[in-house]
Amino acid sequence: MLEIIEKLLVLQDRDRRVIRHRHQLSRIGPERQALLGQASGTKEALEAAKAKANSIESARKELELEAQTKEEQIQRYSSQQLQTKKNEEYRALANEIKGCKQAISSLEDQQLELLDQFDEAQAAIKTAEEEARSAKKLADEKVADLEKRESTMKEELEQLIQERTALSAGIDPPTLVRYERLLKFKGEKSVVGVDRGICGGCHVKLPVQIMISCQGQKEVVNCPNCGRIVYFGEGMRREQSE
Ligand SMILES: [Zn+2]
Structure with a gap:
């Protein structure tokens, strides 16, 4: 991660x-x-x-x-x-x-x-x-x-x-600002996991490109629907059909 x-x-x-x-x-x-x-x-x-x-x-x-x-x-x-x-x-x-x-x-x-x-x-x-x-x-x-x-x-x-x-x-200022804005508007579920391609915050299916970035684990990715920071972690399934 x-x-x-x-x-x-x-x-x-x-x-x-x-x-x-x-x-x-x-x-x-x-x-x-x-x-x-x-x-x-x-x-x-x-x-x-x-x-x-x-x-x-x-x-x-x-x-x-x-x-x-x-x-x-x-x-x-x-x-x-x-x-x-x-x-x-x-x-x-x-x-x-x-x-x-x-x-x-x-x-x-x-x-x-x-x-x-x-x-x-x-x-x-x-x-x-x-x-x-x-x-x-x-x-x-x-x-x-x-x-x-x-x-x-x-x-x-x-x-x-x-x-x-x-x-x-310990967090770089731009990411911290992003996170804190999310915390203010979305509450305690601002950084959410992605399971079977679904955003853990708004439960909407993420576009393939976003899923690829997420799984690539090179940058902080946001859900295009709700704006939450999404991540792909251990134990999370890749596809909805799996
Ligand atoms: Zn979302």
């Missing part, structure tokens, strides 16, 4: 790894955000459970106050009963007292119902607290792993960039 092709293939391998490292590094930020988002979701659920318990408790206190008011009414009606001398008024007050007592009884039932709901809400808070705690622990661990991976990948990327700089210094 032409020496320059060998050098280009090594350079392309480094560039491929540089591209992949950069791609993976670009995904770390969103991944971290997603992890933190999951943990904050359980925290929100905990806040909601606490808010629910609070609203149940304040509803129960309102009922308590209402019952207290009814008790005060009963006392008022009772003292009015003691003062009145009219039977009709006395009965009317007795009716009012009866109504108040019924209302108090119903208010107490409602309070008991709310007490049950409050107990359930407290249990839900406990569960939500445990979930939030374990979600945070898990997220912290995963974020720590992610950061470790990020710093390793950054170091590796640095190393790869140094290697590719050193490798590119």
Whole structure:
């Protein structure tokens, strides 16, 4: 194989790894955000459970106050009963007292119902607290792993960039410019093999003259269809019919 092709293939391998490292590094930020988002979701659920318990408790206190008011009414009606001398008024007050007592009884039932709901809400808070705690622990661990991976990948990327700089210094400038332009537009498959006369990049059959130059291994040859640098290497078959 032409020496320059060998050098280009090594350079392309480094560039491929540089591209992949950069791609993976670009995904770390969103991944971290997603992890933190999951943990904050359980925290929100905990806040909601606490808010629910609070609203149940304040509803129960309102009922308590209402019952207290009814008790005060009963006392008022009772003292009015003691003062009145009219039977009709006395009965009317007795009716009012009866109504108040019924209302108090119903208010107490409602309070008991709310007490049950409050107990359930407290249990839900406990569960939500445990979930939030374990979600945070898990997220912290995963974020720590992610950061470790990020710093390793950054170091590796640095190393790869140094290697590719050193490798590119060994390639003649016109060929390097050609290669780098291809890298920019075609990505990590810029120097491709030719198998059975087919370009490994665009998969179009190469003209006979190009195949002859390729097999001659005397100069850098480009695919006339896609412009990629093509080479004929070991293990590649010569003709499509073979
Ligand atoms: Zn091609």
